[in-house]
Amino acid sequence: xxxxxxxxxxxxxxxxxxxxxxxxxxxxxxxxxxxxxxxxxxxxxxxxxxxxxxxxxxxxxxxxxxxxxxxxxxxxxxxxxxxxxxxxxxxxxxxxxxxxxxxxxxxxxxxxxxxxxxxxxxxxxxxxxxxxxxxxxxxxxxxxxxxxxxxxxxxxxxxxxxxxxxxxxxxxxxxxxxxxxxxxxxxxxxxxxxxxxxxxxxxxxxx
Amino acid sequence: xxxxxxxxxxxxxxxxxxxxxxxxxxxxxxxxxxxxxxxxxxxxxxxxxxxxxxxxxxxxxxxxxxxxxxxxxxxxxxxxxxxxxxxxxxxxxxxxxxxxxxxxxxxxxxxxxxxxxxxxxxxxxxxxxxxxxxxxxxxxxxxxxxxxxxxxxxxxxxxxxxxxxxxxxxxxxxxxxxxxxxxxxxxxxxxxxxxxxxxxxxxxxxx
Amino acid sequence: xxxxxxxxxxxxxxxxxxxxxxxxxxxxxxxxxxxxxxxxxxxxxxxxxxxxxxxxxxxxxxxxxxxxxxxxxxxxxxxxxxxxxxxxxxxxxxxxxxxxxxxxxxxxxxxxxxxxxxxxxxxxxxxxxxxxxxxxxxxxxxxxxxxxxxxxxxxxxxxxxxxxxxxxxxxxxxxxxxxxxxxxxxxxxxxxxxxxxxxxxxxxxxx
Amino acid sequence: xxxxxxxxxxxxxxxxxxxxxxxxxxxxxxxxxxxxxxxxxxxxxxxxxxxxxxxxxxxxxxxxxxxxxxxxxxxxxxxxxxxxxxxxxxxxxxxxxxxxxxxxxxxxxxxxxxxxxxxxxxxxxxxxxxxxxxxxxxxxxxxxxxxxxxxxxxxxxxxxxxxxxxxxxxxxxxxxxxxxxxxxxxxxxxxxxxxxxxxxxxxxxxx
DNA sequence: GATGAATGAGGGTTCATTCAT
DNA sequence: TATGAATGAACCCTCATTCAT
Numbered sequence: 001x002x003x004x005x006x007x008x009x010x011x012x013x014x015x016x017x018x019x020x021x022x023x024x025x026x027x028x029x030x031x032x033x034x035x036x037x038x039x040x041x042x043x044x045x046x047x048x049x050x051x052x053x054x055x056x057x058x059x060x061x062x063x064x065x066x067x068x069x070x071x072x073x074x075x076x077x078x079x080x081x082x083x084x085x086x087x088x089x090x091x092x093x094x095x096x097x098x099x100x101x102x103x104x105x106x107x108x109x110x111x112x113x114x115x116x117x118x119x120x121x122x123x124x125x126x127x128x129x130x131x132x133x134x135x136x137x138x139x140x141x142x143x144x145x146x147x148x149x150x151x152x153x154x155x156x157x158x159x160x161x162x163x164x165x166x167x168x169x170x171x172x173x174x175x176x177x178x179x180x181x182x183x184x185x186x187x188x189x190x191x192x193x194x195x196x197x198x199x200x201x202x203x204x205x206x207x
Numbered sequence: 208x209x210x211x212x213x214x215x216x217x218x219x220x221x222x223x224x225x226x227x228x229x230x231x232x233x234x235x236x237x238x239x240x241x242x243x244x245x246x247x248x249x250x251x252x253x254x255x256x257x258x259x260x261x262x263x264x265x266x267x268x269x270x271x272x273x274x275x276x277x278x279x280x281x282x283x284x285x286x287x288x289x290x291x292x293x294x295x296x297x298x299x300x301x302x303x304x305x306x307x308x309x310x311x312x313x314x315x316x317x318x319x320x321x322x323x324x325x326x327x328x329x330x331x332x333x334x335x336x337x338x339x340x341x342x343x344x345x346x347x348x349x350x351x352x353x354x355x356x357x358x359x360x361x362x363x364x365x366x367x368x369x370x371x372x373x374x375x376x377x378x379x380x381x382x383x384x385x386x387x388x389x390x391x392x393x394x395x396x397x398x399x400x401x402x403x404x405x406x407x408x409x410x411x412x413x414x
Numbered sequence: 415x416x417x418x419x420x421x422x423x424x425x426x427x428x429x430x431x432x433x434x435x436x437x438x439x440x441x442x443x444x445x446x447x448x449x450x451x452x453x454x455x456x457x458x459x460x461x462x463x464x465x466x467x468x469x470x471x472x473x474x475x476x477x478x479x480x481x482x483x484x485x486x487x488x489x490x491x492x493x494x495x496x497x498x499x500x501x502x503x504x505x506x507x508x509x510x511x512x513x514x515x516x517x518x519x520x521x522x523x524x525x526x527x528x529x530x531x532x533x534x535x536x537x538x539x540x541x542x543x544x545x546x547x548x549x550x551x552x553x554x555x556x557x558x559x560x561x562x563x564x565x566x567x568x569x570x571x572x573x574x575x576x577x578x579x580x581x582x583x584x585x586x587x588x589x590x591x592x593x594x595x596x597x598x599x600x601x602x603x604x605x606x607x608x609x610x611x612x613x614x615x616x617x618x619x620x621x
Numbered sequence: 622x623x624x625x626x627x628x629x630x631x632x633x634x635x636x637x638x639x640x641x642x643x644x645x646x647x648x649x650x651x652x653x654x655x656x657x658x659x660x661x662x663x664x665x666x667x668x669x670x671x672x673x674x675x676x677x678x679x680x681x682x683x684x685x686x687x688x689x690x691x692x693x694x695x696x697x698x699x700x701x702x703x704x705x706x707x708x709x710x711x712x713x714x715x716x717x718x719x720x721x722x723x724x725x726x727x728x729x730x731x732x733x734x735x736x737x738x739x740x741x742x743x744x745x746x747x748x749x750x751x752x753x754x755x756x757x758x759x760x761x762x763x764x765x766x767x768x769x770x771x772x773x774x775x776x777x778x779x780x781x782x783x784x785x786x787x788x789x790x791x792x793x794x795x796x797x798x799x800x801x802x803x804x805x806x807x808x809x810x811x812x813x814x815x816x817x818x819x820x821x822x823x824x825x826x827x828x
Numbered sequence: 829g830a831t832g833a834a835t836g837a838g839g840g841t842t843c844a845t846t847c848a849t
Numbered sequence: 850t851a852t853g854a855a856t857g858a859a860c861c862c863t864c865a866t867t868c869a870t
Binding site: 122162165166169170173174177181188191192193194195196197198199200201202203204205 | 329369372373376377380381384388395398399400401402403404405406407408409410411412
Binding site: 042043044054055058063064 | 863864865866867868
């Protein structure tokens, strides 16, 4: 897979500076969210942490929610990338192998910055947009649905999408709980997740 | 078991009035939470909805959080009752039968007022007290742990408690998602939950 | 001086009960004030501490301020009694001897319940009535003024009253500060007070 | 002494605006305190009087108490300046001359805005921080203590500090009372204060 | 574009006082 | 008379968002 950014025309200095500011703000937002949780997450704190004025923050993000959304979108993008990478490896065969890939991607993603993802989970629910709201979350879901399709022959597209969404939610729940309890034993967690998902999928109504 | 309340002396008028007010406030709180979600849940709204002054609210609940906690406690109590009833039925044998009982209790509980329980989930996370904070949540967990113990011989108490907590979380997640999607098909949901839990528990490390 | 209460007709039981309730409330108020200071002094706390309903409290005291006023009045009454006793001893001669009597009475009064008197000082100032508001404070002041008159021949009545009021204020200030610092060395404090007052009075304009 | 402000670089517009707002708020706070006393002193009133929003007030003062503290700090600073100026005049010799200087500084300070200083006294007591809480009050006290040291040879540092604190309290009390009574006759008041302090200091235990 | 001062609605909580029982 | 539930005005403080410079 070629690096698409290589073909994007060089930004003008102003544009590059903009881009850097956006990144700075997002990273600051992430850190504030990690450190203070949803309750302590406010635009002033983010701007201060980013070393930028609130005004600038609002230049790039129309609202606080937009900031959260972008944070969450990026997380999903990382998940998407991991998932695509995992699926590109070779032809996967068994359900378990496929699930293992999904699960690994999810664990990798959520444990990279566990506090952040947990906090985002909570904020997303609060604000009322689930991760499928932005395209990326939807693409993740679709990818999983496609993956599941191979092992659930005859399932309707809606069913597959629901199964994919549920699987992801379940995985996130379990990972969140594990993260809460302390350092992760990735392998054991992976096994539990795979087992759980196999059980879940096995109980879906067959057409 | 005779009805003990029959022997409790009639409350004095004043006390009865208090009790009624408390109930009114709690019901109002539940409705506000259902209608407006965690974001729109504020003490003024609750008091207004209850047709009561804020002062009265604070006479019975020392803080907004205490109100949420009580709401959640009551929910957990309902769950506990359902669970105890289910377990008292007769001698349960298989893991699946036991899980089915747990799952039924959970579904019954969470679908009685689905919006409310969902909102409570979110508030609990936000405020940082999980349902185990009050005794009831803990008792639910303990009960489930005990139930699982019979089917996971040799598991350490800590493991059992974690398994119980995870099971409950997973169940709630799935039920929440189902509720979001619309009216529930209780039987199909139940099957999926049981399957999922069997899968999860089967993947736990054996001693 | 005859005991006037001896001639007050025996109270009916109801009246006695009333009187007791009043005393209970006042003592509770004093204790709350001592324990929580002006900031924590509120009618509900007083009623609770007295084991009485707020309603009852308002039966006997028309307002919170009335309660404080009565507390302060009683303190002043104690001071008055001490002062009268001191003056009745015999014919006082020198200024210093007279001042010593005043000062002793003041110390005795304010150190009997130091926290209480300090808190009252603060509340009185806040509420805006000085202790001369009720008759007793005035009588204390008048008594002191009369005492000073003997040593400030030719001073106008107004001057005497001002001197008396100032003397009392100064004494209270110094005693308060001493109380703040910890246990009192009554004798040393007394000396300082007397010295201070002599200095003060000596500097008054002579007619 | 040249005017140092002449050399301070012009503030940027934004900073100047801030500074002005701060001053506006402080002046409004002073006026509210003078007009309404401690009881009527609330942040909304201050903001309204300053023609500013509450938000602005809280941008510059983290709490209501911080506002009071700053007001009191500024008063103490004025007192400190007056005191230092008075002491720098020349080599003071007698106790009386030194006291006269202290007393003049105190009178000048407290009669500049008498209502304000009175109200501050009360609030400080209520809130529980005496003026020594901020450095300035302490420096005033230290300065007085040093001044007294020359006339109380052999006194321990603690004794000197107590004497300084007491002297200041006594002075403030007497000035407050004088202010209450109406327009001040500065010279007569000064004499009374000096006399009182000499009396007080003369009665301190000699080592 | 950038800044950060300013805004003000909103929300949690307290407490003196009233009044139906 | 006693009770204590109920009231609601007041108050402190926060924070998303705007806008003059």
